[in-house]
Each structure stands twice: as structure tokens, then as C-alpha cells.
Amino acid sequence: MELIDIGCNLAHDSFDEDRERVLADARAAGVVQIVVTGASEDGSLKAVELARTRPGELFATAGVHPHLASDYSAETESVLAELHKDDTVVAVGECGLDYFRDFSPRPAQRRAFERQLELAVACAKPVFLHQRDAHADFLAILREFRPQLSGAVVHCFTDTRQAMLDYLALDCHIGITGWICDERRGHHLKEFVGEIPADRLMIETDAPYLKPRNLRPKARTHRNEPQWLAWIAGTVAACRGVSPPKLAAQTSACARALFNLPAAPSR
Known part of the structure; x- marks a missing residue:
């Protein structure tokens, strides 16, 4: 079973002491490729630097998260535009x-x-999107640009069924995280994740955030890791009534198509 984690904050400083072990555990769990999220100017530079160390296995996004939108400047845009000339950078974002x-x-x-x-239109790359409690404005802006975009994924989707349908109507992909494993907040996703077309569904950890709460055996750390993408895949597969290997094959095919990823390197 080969899995692709389309959203992992692997450049986060919480991984600085054991990043190699984290990657080894991910590979052992079947995670063959990871898209490292860039969510700020500095974070995007670090994500790209990290991706360059493992060609064909690690890739990066480059963008500015809405939390940091006040820092978005002409200089920032110039840095991002330069980063997007690099083939390891597969999407603009995280933005939204x-x-x-x-x-x-x-x-x-x-x-x-x-x-x-x-920027995504100019560099002909898909967008890696963030939306929380802003659906109406987000949808209006995205609808204006969508015809010019090569692709889009609404990452870490946690919203309503109607919001999901709105994004699917715009031919967007949906990224599902360990939020679906949270019995307190994610139960509603289980009710309609089966409605996402197989060619529009992808999975991600968003590590070090959102460790699956139903993980067994329980891990002592509070930090999420890419190795647990397999657990998320199993949860999503159960909700959709398919086998984990089939879910893995479908979501990996989607990720490769959207981000133009090569086949995974042989081990």
C-alpha cells in the first residue's frame, strides 16, 4: 500500500531533533511521498530546502497562510515567485x-x-487552500479565479456537506486529515466523506497538528507524524466502504495528477 501525504508541516521545528526517524517511520508505514507545506515566506524557504534533500520523495508548497496575510508584501511575492521556478514546488499556498x-x-x-x-495563474500551478469560518468570501474569490487555475485542493477540509458540494462544483479536490478521527469534532465528516468522487479525494496528516484521536495503540506524543497517514486512510476507507489499499491507490493517483508528481523512488 503506497500513500501520499499531501499536507505535512515537516519543516516545523518540532521535527528538528528527529526528522530522519520520522521519515523512516513514514516510509515503513507505506508513505512514499510527502508534500511539505510552506505557510509563510520563511516557512516556504525551509520547505523547499527540505524537499531538495530528497528528490522524488519530498515536494513543497510555497505561500502565505491567512494568519500571516498582514506580512504579505511585494518582497514576499517576489520570493514566492522565485521559489515557484523550482520543480520541487508543486503548489501555491497554503493560502486562503x-x-x-x-x-x-x-x-x-x-x-x-x-x-x-x-501567482498560481502566472506559474500554472495548482493552489493548496485553507478556509475556516469564511466560506462565503472564500467561495466568491475562488469562483472568480477557478477557470484560470490548473487545479485546487481545499486542504484539511472540516466544513459542512454544502461547503464540500460547493467546492466540488468548482472542480476542486478535497483533502481529509485526522480531523475525521476526532469523535468530538469530526463525526459529521464521516456522514458525507463517501460522497466525494474518487478522483477528487486526497488524504493528509497536517503534522505536527491533528494527531488522530482514535489511534491504536495510543502514542505517547501529542505530535502528529506522517506515519499515521495510514490510520487516517483506514478511517476514510471504512467510511467509504472500500479497502485501505483501494483508498490508497485512489488518493495517490489523485495527488500525482494534481501536483504532477513522478512515480515514487524505488526503496
Whole structure:
């Protein structure tokens, strides 16, 4: 069973002491390729640097999260544009809107989002999207740009069935994380994850965040790791009534198509 983690914050400093062990455990669990999330100017530089160390196995996104939209400048855009000339960078983002915390003013979030969508159009790469409590504005902006985009994935989807249908209507992919394994917050996803077309579904850990709460045996660490993508895959497969190997094959095919990934390196 070969899995692709389409969203892992592997450049996060919580992995600095044991990143090689984390990658070895991921490979042992069947995770053959990982897209390392870039969510700030500095974070994108680190994600790309890390991806370059393992060609064909690690890839990167480059963008600015809506929490940091106030920091999005012409200089930042220039850095991102340069990064997107690198073949290891497979998507623009993480970008979008987050009205749940409003760490950046909403007008600044919308400007940064639009600028990054324009960048994605210019470099002909898909977008890796974040949306929380901002569906109406997010959908309106995305709808305007979608015809010009090569592709889009709404990462770490946690919203309603109607929101999911809205994104599918725009020919977007949906990324499912360990949120679906959380009996407190993610139970609603189990009710409609089976409605996502097989060619629009992808899976991700969003590590070090969102460790699956139903993980067995329980891990002592609070940090999520890419090795547990297999557990998320099993949960999603059960909800969809398919085998984990079939779910793995379908989601990996989607990831390779959207991000233009090569076949995984032989072990």
C-alpha cells in the first residue's frame, strides 16, 4: 500500500531533533511521498530546502497562510515567485481565508489570497487552500479565479456537506486529515466523506497538528507524524466502504495528477 501525504508541516521545528526517524517511520508505514507545506515566506524557504534533500520523495508548497496575510508584501511575492521556478514546488499556498481567529484583518486576508491566486495563474500551478469560518468570501474569490487555475485542493477540509458540494462544483479536490478521527469534532465528516468522487479525494496528516484521536495503540506524543497517514486512510476507507489499499491507490493517483508528481523512488 503506497500513500501520499499531501499536507505535512515537516519543516516545523518540532521535527528538528528527529526528522530522519520520522521519515523512516513514514516510509515503513507505506508513505512514499510527502508534500511539505510552506505557510509563510520563511516557512516556504525551509520547505523547499527540505524537499531538495530528497528528490522524488519530498515536494513543497510555497505561500502565505491567512494568519500571516498582514506580512504579505511585494518582497514576499517576489520570493514566492522565485521559489515557484523550482520543480520541487508543486503548489501555491497554503493560502486562503481564516475568519475563525482573524490573526490578520479580513481585508488583508482577501488581498493576500487574491495575489496568491494570481501567482498560481502566472506559474500554472495548482493552489493548496485553507478556509475556516469564511466560506462565503472564500467561495466568491475562488469562483472568480477557478477557470484560470490548473487545479485546487481545499486542504484539511472540516466544513459542512454544502461547503464540500460547493467546492466540488468548482472542480476542486478535497483533502481529509485526522480531523475525521476526532469523535468530538469530526463525526459529521464521516456522514458525507463517501460522497466525494474518487478522483477528487486526497488524504493528509497536517503534522505536527491533528494527531488522530482514535489511534491504536495510543502514542505517547501529542505530535502528529506522517506515519499515521495510514490510520487516517483506514478511517476514510471504512467510511467509504472500500479497502485501505483501494483508498490508497485512489488518493495517490489523485495527488500525482494534481501536483504532477513522478512515480515514487524505488526503496
